[in-house]
Amino acid sequence: xxxxxxxxxxxxxxxxxxxxxxxxxxxxxxxxxxxxxxxxxxxxxxxxxxxxxxxxxxxxxxxxxxxxxxxxxxxxxxxxxxxxxxxxxxxxxxxxxxxxxxxxxxxxxxxxx
Amino acid sequence: xxxxxxxxxxxxxxxxxxxxxxxxxxxxxxxxxxxxxxxxxxxxxxxxxxxxxxxxxxxxxxxxxxxxxxxxxxxxxxxxxxxxxxxxxxxxxxxxxxxxxxxxxxxxxxxxxxx
Numbered sequence: 720x721x722x723x724x725x726x727x728x729x730x731x732x733x734x735x736x737x738x739x740x741x742x743x744x745x746x747x748x749x750x751x752x753x754x755x756x757x758x759x760x761x762x763x764x765x766x767x768x769x770x771x772x773x774x775x776x777x778x779x780x781x782x783x784x785x786x787x788x789x790x791x792x793x794x795x796x797x798x799x800x801x802x803x804x805x806x807x808x809x810x811x812x813x814x815x816x817x818x819x820x821x822x823x824x825x826x827x828x829x830x831x832x
Numbered sequence: 833x834x835x836x837x838x839x840x841x842x843x844x845x846x847x848x849x850x851x852x853x854x855x856x857x858x859x860x861x862x863x864x865x866x867x868x869x870x871x872x873x874x875x876x877x878x879x880x881x882x883x884x885x886x887x888x889x890x891x892x893x894x895x896x897x898x899x900x901x902x903x904x905x906x907x908x909x910x911x912x913x914x915x916x917x918x919x920x921x922x923x924x925x926x927x928x929x930x931x932x933x934x935x936x937x938x939x940x941x942x943x944x945x946x947x
Contacts, residue, residue: 763938818928822874
């Protein structure tokens with residue numbers, strides 16, 4: 720079956736530091752890949768997505784590239800802000816036309832001034 | 833996007849009782865799902881709520897424990913039956929509008945504590 724492995728947190732960074740949160744996956748077929756974010760006290764929000772190999776998803780300064788050869792979808796941001804403090808979830812769907820999501824365990828990011 | 837509301841937002845229940853959680857969407861959607869997020873854990877899909885037919889449950893989840901209704905394209909309910917402390921979780925409704933873009937939008941969740 721499908722699975723997602725994320726780097727364990729929590730991760731604590733200083734403001735303006737570079738962020739990488741690793742995500743690797745196991746899947747059959749051609750899954751779509753997502754990063755979701757959960758800010759403190761708020762619901763889960765879609766941050767970015769990629770639907771095929773070599774696609775790059777980007778939003779709010781975050782980027783992730785769908786790497787089929789390494790089965791990875793690492794999340795990066797060049798300069799984090801305090802407002803980026805949240806829990807980040809990597810997820811995938813089972814393939815084209817599928818909605819059912821498989822989530823990683825989540826990585827808690829804390830950014831300190 | 834879609835605006836999704838859930839009721840109740842939180843509840844504290846006694847062992848052996850049942851709780852029904854409502855999910856309302858501001859527009860018609862194709863797909864509706866129910867997830868569980870146990871304390872400190874990731875989200876796990878419980879079932880797909882199918883309009884006009886029985887829900888499709890994931891492995892490890894059964895209809896007797898988590899009956900689901902979906903009477904129309906904007907509303908669904910999840911009941912957690914015969915609760916035990918192990919059912920303490922956040923329960924989330926999510927919706928998908930367009931199968932091609934397979935994006936999901938999540939409700940704010942219902943935080944359930946079972947004593």
